[in-house]
Amino acid sequence: MTITYEWRGAFDDPAVNALHAQAFEHAPLPIGWHAQLHRHSLGWVCARAEGGLVGFVNVAWDGGVHAFVLDTVVAQDLRGTGIGAELVAAAVRGARAADCEWLHVDFDEHLRPFYFEACGFRPTDAGLIALR
Secondary structure, X not given: OOEEEXXXXXXXXXXXXXXXXXXXXXXXXXXXXXXXXXXXXXXXXXXXXXOEEEEEEEEEEOOOOEEEEEEEEEOXXXXXXXXXXXXXXXXXXXXXXXXXXXXXXXXXXXXXXXXXHHOOOOOOXXXXXXXX
16 A cells, blocks of 8 residues: 655545544544644645545644644554654654754653654653643
8 A cells, every 4th residue: 555645735624533533532523624724834744545544743833943743643544554653754854844943742651652763752851731
């Protein structure tokens, strides 16, 4: 199976909503990804197989030198095949091409090996305030 990756690739909201719901184990929500990403994001990466969306990552930014990986999702039956790592690698290339100096990510504990070993992030000190 051939997987293609596209920085700022075309997508439709239902496809991203379905992937997001699967990845984060919730019912599909009517999120307007297209409008949201075009308004707030540096870019995103779409992974496709046989014409269907099988992976997605959002790269938000501060409008300057900091970019942020958000919502890395891969179709459940294709996890562990390297799609997620290649999504992040494409996000790194996109952020670097936009002259960002830093690419940040936060994640749940069980994803440490993915982000640190497969994607090359390194641990840093950070802070977090839970708002809900």
